Amino acid sequence: MNFAELRFWEFLFGALTVILVVRYLCAHLARSALATFDKIALFSLGLFLLLCVSWVTFLIFLAVAITTYVGLAWILKYHAKHGSKYLFVLIPLQILPLVYYKYGDFFVNRVMGFNVDAFRNLVIPVGISFYTFQKVAFVIDTLALKSPLPRFLDYLNFAGFFPQIVAGPIERKANLLPQMEKFRFRWLPEKINEGAGWIVVGLFFKCCLADNLAGYFNGSSRTNPYLIWKANLIFGLRIYYDFAGYSLVAVGLACCLGISLTLNFRSPYCSTSLAEFWRRWHITLSGWFRDYVYIPMGGGRVKWWAFNIAVVFIVSGAWHGAGWNFILWGALHGLFLIANRLGGKLNVPRLLAWGLTMVGSFYAWLSFYELRTDVLLQKSKVLLMPSAYNGEALHEAIRGLASGDGIALGGFLLLTALTLLVEWLSVTDKNEEYYYFRQPLALGVLVALTLLLAPGKTNAFIYFAF
Amino acid sequence: MPSSTSHSSSGVPWKTVQLLGAAVVTWVLGALYMVRLNPEVVFFHHCASVKQLWVQKLDLNYTNKVVAFGGSSCLSSVDGERMLNQYGLPTVNMGLGAGMGAIVLTHYAQTATRTGDTLIVALEPDLLAEPLRIESLGAQFSISIGEPSLLRDPHRVNWPSVLLDLRPGGYHIFTLIAKVVLGQKLYPYLVSEVHPSGWWEDGARRAIASRATAPTRLSEDGRSWLIGLRDWCDQRNVRAAYVLPWAYCKPVDLKRLQSCNLRFLREVAETMPVLKDPNLGADTNLEHFADTPVHPTTKGAALRTDELAHEIKMWSIWTRDELDERLKAFPLETSRLPL
Numbered sequence: 001m002n003f004a005e006l007r008f009w010e011f012l013f014g015a016l017t018v019i020l021v022v023r024y025l026c027a028h029l030a031r032s033a034l035a036t037f038d039k040i041a042l043f044s045l046g047l048f049l050l051l052c053v054s055w056v057t058f059l060i061f062l063a064v065a066i067t068t069y070v071g072l073a074w075i076l077k078y079h080a081k082h083g084s085k086y087l088f089v090l091i092p093l094q095i096l097p098l099v100y101y102k103y104g105d106f107f108v109n110r111v112m113g114f115n116v117d118a119f120r121n122l123v124i125p126v127g128i129s130f131y132t133f134q135k136v137a138f139v140i141d142t143l144a145l146k147s148p149l150p151r152f153l154d155y156l157n158f159a160g161f162f163p164q165i166v167a168g169p170i171e172r173k174a175n176l177l178p179q180m181e182k183f184r185f186r187w188l189p190e191k192i193n194e195g196a197g198w199i200v201v202g203l204f205f206k207c208c209l210a211d212n213l214a215g216y217f218n219g220s221s222r223t224n225p226y227l228i229w230k231a232n233l234i235f236g237l238r239i240y241y242d243f244a245g246y247s248l249v250a251v252g253l254a255c256c257l258g259i260s261l262t263l264n265f266r267s268p269y270c271s272t273s274l275a276e277f278w279r280r281w282h283i284t285l286s287g288w289f290r291d292y293v294y295i296p297m298g299g300g301r302v303k304w305w306a307f308n309i310a311v312v313f314i315v316s317g318a319w320h321g322a323g324w325n326f327i328l329w330g331a332l333h334g335l336f337l338i339a340n341r342l343g344g345k346l347n348v349p350r351l352l353a354w355g356l357t358m359v360g361s362f363y364a365w366l367s368f369y370e371l372r373t374d375v376l377l378q379k380s381k382v383l384l385m386p387s388a389y390n391g392e393a394l395h396e397a398i399r400g401l402a403s404g405d406g407i408a409l410g411g412f413l414l415l416t417a418l419t420l421l422v423e424w425l426s427v428t429d430k431n432e433e434y435y436y437f438r439q440p441l442a443l444g445v446l447v448a449l450t451l452l453l454a455p456g457k458t459n460a461f462i463y464f465a466f
Numbered sequence: 467m468p469s470s471t472s473h474s475s476s477g478v479p480w481k482t483v484q485l486l487g488a489a490v491v492t493w494v495l496g497a498l499y500m501v502r503l504n505p506e507v508v509f510f511h512h513c514a515s516v517k518q519l520w521v522q523k524l525d526l527n528y529t530n531k532v533v534a535f536g537g538s539s540c541l542s543s544v545d546g547e548r549m550l551n552q553y554g555l556p557t558v559n560m561g562l563g564a565g566m567g568a569i570v571l572t573h574y575a576q577t578a579t580r581t582g583d584t585l586i587v588a589l590e591p592d593l594l595a596e597p598l599r600i601e602s603l604g605a606q607f608s609i610s611i612g613e614p615s616l617l618r619d620p621h622r623v624n625w626p627s628v629l630l631d632l633r634p635g636g637y638h639i640f641t642l643i644a645k646v647v648l649g650q651k652l653y654p655y656l657v658s659e660v661h662p663s664g665w666w667e668d669g670a671r672r673a674i675a676s677r678a679t680a681p682t683r684l685s686e687d688g689r690s691w692l693i694g695l696r697d698w699c700d701q702r703n704v705r706a707a708y709v710l711p712w713a714y715c716k717p718v719d720l721k722r723l724q725s726c727n728l729r730f731l732r733e734v735a736e737t738m739p740v741l742k743d744p745n746l747g748a749d750t751n752l753e754h755f756a757d758t759p760v761h762p763t764t765k766g767a768a769l770r771t772d773e774l775a776h777e778i779k780m781w782s783i784w785t786r787d788e789l790d791e792r793l794k795a796f797p798l799e800t801s802r803l804p805l
Binding site: 189 | 477478479480481482483485488489492493496500601602624626627630631633634636638639641643644657
């Protein structure tokens with residue numbers, strides 16, 4: 001379910017055409033059943049697109065979805081008064097496939113030192129981290145608010161809404177479920193216009209910026225700090241435009257269907273502190289950790305707030321991948337945030353604050369892409385060694401800048417810088433992220449740039465791997 | 467944001483229509499530029515016109531001819547006039563650019579091949595080592611010369627994808643802008659360097675920065691493609707053989723490159739005859755190469771042409787046993803080697 005692939009749009013429009021034709025025919029035969037038909041069709045569309053990804057993805061999704069609903073129904077029916085106790089049974093059941101596929105090899109073979117072949121080379125079902133977290137939140141919210149269980153069909157659409165199922169946003173029950181309960185296929189020109197705008201911005205981010213930058217990422221240098229920074233910069237920009245691009249297309253697709261999803265990114269590279277960065281980066285995941293981990297631990301108003309922050313970010317790092325590097329990435333951000341909070345009262349000029357925030361976040365990206373722990377530590381050290389920043393290393397880094405690849409990379413970085421500038425202006429002038437991108441003329445320009453500059457081959461979305 | 471649940475309305479989403487219109491106009495302009503003005507496609511378009519005339523001339527004056535095809539290593543290596551004048555072999559060089567991919571290059575050569583001809587398959591090994599697909603340059607060239615049938619392949623052609631391949635892409639646009647700003651040539655090779663037989667005499671001179679890469683294994687796609695081509699030739703009584711392009715390598719890397727080439731040829735020999743090139747596709751003389759490790763100079767092309775003419779006249783083919791014997795004499799190379 002890669003929005004950047006032509007195949008996805010062919011499948012989607014093909015399936016929607018079938019649905020609308022059947023709906024048209026049904027409208028004459030059984031008008032009263034249209035609401036149910038719409039919901040079944042929407043869920044079937046999600047299942048069909050999941051099935052196009054793989055059988056395993058499809059079956060695991062169904063297993064988690066059904067386990068969640070049946071488990072919750074059982075708790076609400078027989079143990080409604082003490083439902084929260086049963087969270088300790090149901091949540092482990094929900095996350096069992098996630099643990100098996102994502103962390104089995106890491107824990108069993110790498111941490112515990114066993115040599116179990118069954119855990120090696122497991123292909124993680126697409127979207128498992130995202131929909132598992134959404135369903136865990138659904139269970140907690142339902143039990144905590146003691147709200148009734150929704151109809152199974154509405155729950156399935158909440159759990160399997162195709163624009164957001166494989167890479168978020170991780171939606172909450174309160175936002176998405178009521179919309180699903182009232183869902184109908186309707187022709188909504190204004191919503192289609194609005195959704196198309198988001199889709200254009202998302203595809204520009206993904207196809208024009210992220211996919212082009214991906215071709216220039218080279219993390220092979222271990223000793224040249226300039227080249228390591230260059231790799232960090234390209235990776236950091238790529239992952240943002242890749243994931244934000246996906247999320248914006250998801251928002252746009254949902255909008256076309258009349259569903260409002262949460263904006264998962266709000267120009268994070270315009271942040272002037274890392275605390276702000278995390279309010280703008282992968283917002284729905286940050287919100288999940290805030291509400292279901294950080295606040296239950298006491299949040300920021302207790303003496304051990306620093307510990308709480310550290311735990312949240314280490315777990316968040318582990319959510320991204322089963323590896324020490326991801327844990328280190330989370331720990332680094334936790335450390336930065338603790339330092340950020342301790343130094344919060346310092347009066348730092350805005351531009352300097354932005355610069356420091358960018359240095360911190362791009363430094364940390366090294367831990368995200370470098371999977372080999374020994375190499376990661378070596379590179380991290382090189383970046384902090386002033387003596388490594390010598391003329392020879394600089395000469396090596398700028399060699400080849402005049403080549404075709406160097407010129408093209410320069411062009412893409414310039415385009416990325418202009419994009420960031422427009423993001424900055426949107427945030428500062430209008431206090432509305434991506435505002436200027438969504439103006440009619442700008443959208444036309446983005447369409448043209450995407451069609452002219454996108455490379456021939458698309459890359460899978462990075463976050464599909466999580 | 468109100469949801470679909472709250473209201474509905476009829477009408478046309480004009481802003482979306484306008485965006486779709488902008489997309490169509492941009493695509494048309496981009497495609498027109500790529501198939502009409504893109505300097506690389508213009509160069510190959512000119513090559514195609516020249517080759518077409520030569521094919522007509524040979525078909526008119528000779529019963530049979532030799533058709534050699536491949537990427538730019540073939541285009542710059544096989545001098546058809548020399549083959550004709552010095553060896554009596556009427557030959558057309560149907561080579562183009564490796565970036566077009568094996569599908570388009572092969573189909574293009576097939577358009578010039580008649581019953582009784584000899585088809586020399588000089589596709590670069592890289593083209594046969596990976597899954598075959600329609601490449602952007604191949605699509606642009608095919609449309610440019612008005613031959614979309616070059617893209618035919620029931621298993622691989624996705625027409626919407628082919629149409630999107632007609633776009634320029636960022637690399638092309640940014641490097642083009644840089645060339646215009648810096649006043650450089652828009653394309654390094656000149657149409658005036660293309661000879662009547664379709665041979666392109668590489669007049670560029672540059673230090674050879676990149677290294678030749680040793681071939682890996684024949685991919686499943688590559689194997690099927692060669693078998694299909696062999697069957698096609700058999701049905702039309704066309705004699706076909708594969709030959710490796712010559713590539714420059716340092717003397718110290720000679721054995722390794724030859725070893726990899728041998729292993730590759732052994733796999734190719736399972737699908738079609740392989741001409742017995744004594745150099746095994748490797749040449750250590752830097753003076754024989756112009757601007758890349760696979761583009762020969764005029765002198766290098768003359769040597770390559772002479773060697774190929776001998777091989778064709780003698781129809782000197784490696785037997786599998788001979789290849790196996792030679793393989794035993796070389797160290798086993800298991801990975802793709804930059805040389």
